[in-house]
Amino acid sequence: MSSPCVNKTHYPVDSLKSHKHNGNVVTNPWSDLRRFTDARIGLGRAGISLPTSELLAFQLSHAQARDAVSFPLDIDSLADQLSNIPLLNNVTSPIKVNSQANDRISYLQRPDLGRKLAESGRKILLNYMDNQGKATDSQYDLAIVVVDGLSSLAVQNNAQPFINELLSQLNKQHSAWHIAPITIVEQGRVAIGDDIGQLLNAQLVMVLIGERPGLSSPDSLGLYLTWAPKTGLNDACRNCISNIRPAGLPYAEAAKRAIYLLTEAKNLKLTGVNLKDRTQDDVIEHQQQTQNFLIAE
Amino acid sequence: MSQSYRYMLGSQTYQFRDLADLMAKATPQRSGDRLAGVIAQSAKERAVAQMRLADVPLKTFLNDALIPYETDEVTRLILDEHDTNAFAYISHLTVGDFRNWLLSDYVTPQVLATVKMGITPEMAAAVSKIMRNQDLILVAKKCHVTSAFRNTIGLPGHLSTRLQPNHPTDDVNGIAASMLDGLLYGNGDAVIGINPATDNVAQAIKLMKLMDDVIQKYDIPTQSCVLTHVTNTIECIEAGAPVDLVFQSIGGTEATNSSFGFNLQTLTEAQDAALSLKRGTVGNNVMYFETGQGSSLSANAHHGLDQQTCEARAYAVARKFNPLLVNTVVGFIGPEYLFDGKEITRAGLEDHFCAKLLGVPMGCDVCYTNHAEADQNDMDNLLTLLGVAGCSFVMGIPGSDDIMLNYQTTSFHDALYVRRVLGSRPAPEFEHWLTQMNIMKNTSDFVLSNTLPKEFAKPLYALQGER
Numbered sequence: 001m002s003s004p005c006v007n008k009t010h011y012p013v014d015s016l017k018s019h020k021h022n023g024n025v026v027t028n029p030w031s032d033l034r035r036f037t038d039a040r041i042g043l044g045r046a047g048i049s050l051p052t053s054e055l056l057a058f059q060l061s062h063a064q065a066r067d068a069v070s071f072p073l074d075i076d077s078l079a080d081q082l083s084n085i086p087l088l089n090n091v092t093s094p095i096k097v098n099s100q101a102n103d104r105i106s107y108l109q110r111p112d113l114g115r116k117l118a119e120s121g122r123k124i125l126l127n128y129m130d131n132q133g134k135a136t137d138s139q140y141d142l143a144i145v146v147v148d149g150l151s152s153l154a155v156q157n158n159a160q161p162f163i164n165e166l167l168s169q170l171n172k173q174h175s176a177w178h179i180a181p182i183t184i185v186e187q188g189r190v191a192i193g194d195d196i197g198q199l200l201n202a203q204l205v206m207v208l209i210g211e212r213p214g215l216s217s218p219d220s221l222g223l224y225l226t227w228a229p230k231t232g233l234n235d236a237c238r239n240c241i242s243n244i245r246p247a248g249l250p251y252a253e254a255a256k257r258a259i260y261l262l263t264e265a266k267n268l269k270l271t272g273v274n275l276k277d278r279t280q281d282d283v284i285e286h287q288q289q290t291q292n293f294l295i296a297e
Numbered sequence: 298m299s300q301s302y303r304y305m306l307g308s309q310t311y312q313f314r315d316l317a318d319l320m321a322k323a324t325p326q327r328s329g330d331r332l333a334g335v336i337a338q339s340a341k342e343r344a345v346a347q348m349r350l351a352d353v354p355l356k357t358f359l360n361d362a363l364i365p366y367e368t369d370e371v372t373r374l375i376l377d378e379h380d381t382n383a384f385a386y387i388s389h390l391t392v393g394d395f396r397n398w399l400l401s402d403y404v405t406p407q408v409l410a411t412v413k414m415g416i417t418p419e420m421a422a423a424v425s426k427i428m429r430n431q432d433l434i435l436v437a438k439k440c441h442v443t444s445a446f447r448n449t450i451g452l453p454g455h456l457s458t459r460l461q462p463n464h465p466t467d468d469v470n471g472i473a474a475s476m477l478d479g480l481l482y483g484n485g486d487a488v489i490g491i492n493p494a495t496d497n498v499a500q501a502i503k504l505m506k507l508m509d510d511v512i513q514k515y516d517i518p519t520q521s522c523v524l525t526h527v528t529n530t531i532e533c534i535e536a537g538a539p540v541d542l543v544f545q546s547i548g549g550t551e552a553t554n555s556s557f558g559f560n561l562q563t564l565t566e567a568q569d570a571a572l573s574l575k576r577g578t579v580g581n582n583v584m585y586f587e588t589g590q591g592s593s594l595s596a597n598a599h600h601g602l603d604q605q606t607c608e609a610r611a612y613a614v615a616r617k618f619n620p621l622l623v624n625t626v627v628g629f630i631g632p633e634y635l636f637d638g639k640e641i642t643r644a645g646l647e648d649h650f651c652a653k654l655l656g657v658p659m660g661c662d663v664c665y666t667n668h669a670e671a672d673q674n675d676m677d678n679l680l681t682l683l684g685v686a687g688c689s690f691v692m693g694i695p696g697s698d699d700i701m702l703n704y705q706t707t708s709f710h711d712a713l714y715v716r717r718v719l720g721s722r723p724a725p726e727f728e729h730w731l732t733q734m735n736i737m738k739n740t741s742d743f744v745l746s747n748t749l750p751k752e753f754a755k756p757l758y759a760l761q762g763e764r
Contacts, residue, residue, distance in 0.1 A: 026745075026747055028478075030474075030478065030749070030753075030757055032761070033470075036468060036474045037468065037470075037471035037472075037475060037700070038700050039462070039463075039464070039471070039475045039694075039695040039700050040695045040696025040698050041475055041478035042478060043710075045710065045745070048710060048717060048743060048745065049714065050708075050710050058673070058697065062667070062705070066667055069667055108636070108668060109632065109636060110332065111633050211703075212631075212668055213668075214667070214700065214702075215698045215705065217703060220703075243465075292469040292510075293756050293760050294473045294510075294515075294756050295511060295514050295756075
């Protein structure tokens with residue numbers, strides 16, 4: 001049996017390959033099917049168990065995902081990154097706030113606390129609005145809220161380049177968007193955007209949040225859009241775009257979909273189950289092939 | 298109807314508001330009950346609640362509905378389907394006596410089968426709260442629940458797997474590659490079941506055809522399922538799609554099920570539609586349900602009950618529809634409901650015990666997410682414990698890693714491990730196929746062949762020729 005030809009892999013098998021050639025590992029002749037999927041197929045076996053190389057590769061992926069969950073957000077460096085977005089027309093640097101969850105353990109066990117803004121954050125936002133001193137009914141079209149969620153890595157890697165792309169696409173539109181200063185939240189869940197959007201008096205709130213990390217995606221960024229944010233809304237009121245990262249949904253494509261939703265939300269004055277993302281319909285139509293290699297004649 | 302429950306310990310009196318409060322406080326610690334605010338405030342209060350619960354007569358559960366009969370169709374189902382004749386065997390017992398009875402030598406698999414329709418989910422949940430892990434295993438092993446479609450699931454000494462070839466974009470060759478990998482590792486007898494990445498009727502039909510083509514071409518004695526909403530599957534059947542099993546996630550309260558977008562009438566319609574296709578060859582169990590502690594709380598539909606009691610009530614919904622398969626997706630929901638490996642392990646054993654006691658063909662998705670305090674060693678432990686307990690089926694997925702749902706469950710290799718250490722065999726019809734195809738060289742020691750079966754070598758070589 002030939003040794004497996006791994007064309008597509010997301011973990012460093014090469015450095016561990018030496019374990020594979022000592023005669024006790026049965027390799028799988030179908031392992032080159034990995035070109036069709038990131039699933040861990042064709043791993044081979046020692047008896048009926050995982051070969052050492054694959055066992056250790058899995059442990060490394062798991063370690064990366066675990067670290068992504070517990071890795072604290074470097075809020076100052078993120079704030080610096082976000083201050084340097086050229087297309088953000090306001091001079092205010094990002095506003096930093098916390099949820100009511102004080103640490104990671106309480107964040108994980110008490111999602112209710114992660115959804116609520118801490119009193120200190122509320123004061124900061126109220127002060128900011130007072131200093132603006134001219135709150136009208138719709139002062140801002142959009143508030144962008146960056147939340148650590150379950151993967152600070154997702155936010156650290158992807159928030160700035162995505163926002164940059166979004167704003168550059170948005171700038172090409174006919175109507176100018178008046179955008180609130182970016183808010184950065186530690187130990188937050190999606191719904192905390194409702195509190196923030198309401199305090200900033202924004203028509204729409206866009207929450208960018210670190211999604212729960214999988215083994216092949218420790219830095220996946222999620223986007224949630226809510227019209228007329230206010231405390232107490234539920235998930236049926238939101239639209240979501242998931243898996244924003246270079247190896248998932250690329251920034252430009254994600255921004256295109258986000259702008260579609262932003263524009264439609266503004267026209268229809270709503271988000272949620274009644275606002276459908278139609279940007280992918282043509283893609284699905286082209287994917288109706290059912291013939292696979294197992295049944296090919 | 299509800300009365301208050303007190304317990305004197307020394308000079309201190311413990312007061313429990315009602316039966317629901319007593320049940321919740323008697324539950325072993327878990328984060329979801331803390332989140333719901335129904336958990337015991339101290340370890341001592343929990344122990345006292347368990348002692349008081351042990352004194353509650355089983356009859357009480359028939360007179361003191363935890364969710365009112367008038368407002369919840371699951372309560373109505375539980376009480377309307379209760380078999381008084383079967384209950385006569387245990388009607389004189391308290392919860393504490395019930396534990397002794399279940400563990401006694403007198404209670405054989407035959408006795409349990411006779412009594413099961415006399416047991417309500419609340420009785421099962423209550424007794425599980427005062428049982429140790431080994432009690433849950435010992436009694437579950439005595440409950441024999443078999444079901445059948447194109448093969449037979451749940452025979453004593455057997456363990457089946459659901460081959461779960463998920464793909465983040467539903468790519469047909471990506472799915473086929475994972476299916477082949479699983480089959481060649483002897484997995485897939487419970488069902489070949491896909492969680493679709495794009496969830497609509499057209500996509501479901503495409504995936505159903507994909508699996509049906511493979512099952513027919515290689516004459517595999519198994520069944521397929523696309524895990525889409527029950528109303529989608531009804532539409533698929535109307536459109537003439539090859540539907541083997543109807544899937545639905547279910548919960549233990551009417552409000553939970555409404556949040557999932559169905560009611561009992563919907564399930565009846567779906568079951569009738571699937572039965573009308575007559576696609577089973579050795580049996581007619583056409584339903585596949587998934588459950589899991591925390592879904593009622595998550596849907597804000599738990600009526601102040603603890604999450605394990607809500608979960609047990611879901612099994613009354615399941616058994617009404619004679620399913621082929623039911624499984625608890627035990628660690629999927631996240632650490633706000635089950636915090637760590639210890640809580641996931643306990644919940645998995647409770648769910649398996651309660652379901653089997655009620656006569657449900659129970660399996661388990663032994664799993665965790667990366668934000669829970671758990672790892673593969675915890676999964677090894679729970680898998681082994683459930684194997685010993687006689688669990689009907691577990692998941693089989695390439696290298697434990699679900700690249701679509703972003704969680705870890707049991708792998709094809711894990712299934713072979715547990716089969717070998719415990720001597721558990723696949724479904725008999727499937728085992729025969731594995732031997733015939735020369736996938737397994739020796740089925741009694743679970744030794745895989747080193748050569749590729751010629752039937753599968755052909756398409757692989759054709760594919761390599763294309764490159």
